[in-house]
Amino acid sequence: MANSTKGIAGIWEQESLVLKAARKTREAGFTKFEAISAYPVHGMEEACGIKRSWLPYVTFIAGVVGLGAGLLLTWWTSAVDWPINVGGKPLFSLPAFIPIMFELTILFAALSSVAALFYACKMPRIDPPVIDPDLTSHKFAIFVPFNDTGYDESRIEKMFKELGATEVKKTEF
């Protein structure tokens, strides 16, 4: 797709090495680099200096909105728009409304989280550039984009090689 970025990538075959490399890359002053792995690597967030995601806030706010929406819906349908006497209970009976409020809390929170996740990850992306097909199974990569501070291909290549990269290549991601 149009919005991929040129840069340089190193390929590693060991989890421990890529974790170390990620930390060194951050310590070398790069901020926009990406670490690519087929599965979540423990400690990678800290190694890359990734801040906490803003997704939980979306979940929480959407949940609160869902709770309110549930209350509004049950109140309006059973006490305002079409009042029906059920078992002699008051028209506005909170205990009966709680299951619906709960369900809407979960529904709003879950769907909003997924939507926000898609937005945050720029999904769906149908043809992302492939740095190395083995990155989906047993290899790991660190990609530094050309516009990162202090970008210098020969310097990065040398650093990656020293950190145990099996391959360094100019690519886009």
Place this chain on the structure above:
Amino acid sequence: MAEHNHHVNLHVAKFQAPAKLKTISYALVGIGLLTFIVGLMKNQDRLWTSYLVAFFFFSCMGLSGLFWVAINNIAKAGWSVSIRRYAEATTAFIPAILIGGLILLLGFKHLFPWANPEYIASHPLVAAKTAYLNTSFFVVRLFVFALGCLIFRYIIVGNSLKQDVSGDPQLTHKNIGPSVLFVLFFSLMFSFFSVDLLMSLLPTWYSTIFGIYTFSGLFQAGMAFLAIVIVLMKRHGYVKGYITEDHQHDVVKYLKGFTIFWAYIAFSQFMLIWYANIPEETEYYIMRAQGGWMGISVLLMIFRFIVPFLALLPRGAKRNDTHVLVISTLVLIMQYVDIYWMVYPNFFDGHVTFGFWEIGIFAGFAGIFLLTILSFWTKHSLVPLKDPRMHEAISHHVSY
């Protein structure tokens, strides 16, 4: 994992019970004994109700540890290995369930209305239940439960302690079978235990979810206690490296999860009874909606669910020692209030009654509970060092 992003400095000190804490524990036991003896002579009714609440509270504490260890064994969990000893310590109280149960039988007639023939004669609904609600069957159930838990504790915790000496990894596998059996035994027998001790105080009333309700409280309180122990052990430097913020974080996740579970079960019990509106079922909640009990019912909802739930939502809150201590203590207090709320409306004409009887008996049990866990830690290593899954626990890491 081959490498971890921060250097691990491992250290376990030999546990020595702080002299002050020991003195306090003995003093608490003394207060309890004194209250008990005076109560036997002066005020048996008050004595036995307060005894029942405290007995049930600490039985739950002891059982929560065994249950938690069992589910971790079944799940073959690696992360929790290094904090297992803290849960195992609470099980040192289990022998006291047997002894305490024996003592409870002394107050049998004061507590359970169905133990009186005149009550049964005047309540045909209760008379129909005597196949279950009779003294001998009650005693049998109580003993099967207490003895069974003791035997399972002997096997499950025993294997773990044996491994400390022999280092045999087979002991870890050997613990899976007994753990599965214990969970099955526990789920059935703890329901009976709750129904017998708490639900049968109002023999005309029944709730089919009652056993799960008491279990949810047990587990929530157990996790609160575990979280407190983790924070204190870290703070006093007995163990370094084996327990980290990440362990604390996951235990508090348990605490938060079972806070929600408690609310879910409590509400399920309430809503179905409220909706169906059948007299035999609603009497339980009517008793708890009158006089001062309404306030306590609302208090439970707020401080056992809403406050801990919101307070434990943020990630930072689960990793903040003081915050975890405060919320866990609140949960433990509410566990007491919850059991109190299940027992007391049945007595003293439905008036809210609380005083030094309740405090004294609770203090006695608390003293015994503290002494049993302190002696457990003094006798055994604070960390099961030779567990084959220890490496997983040391490198345990909670990602964002």
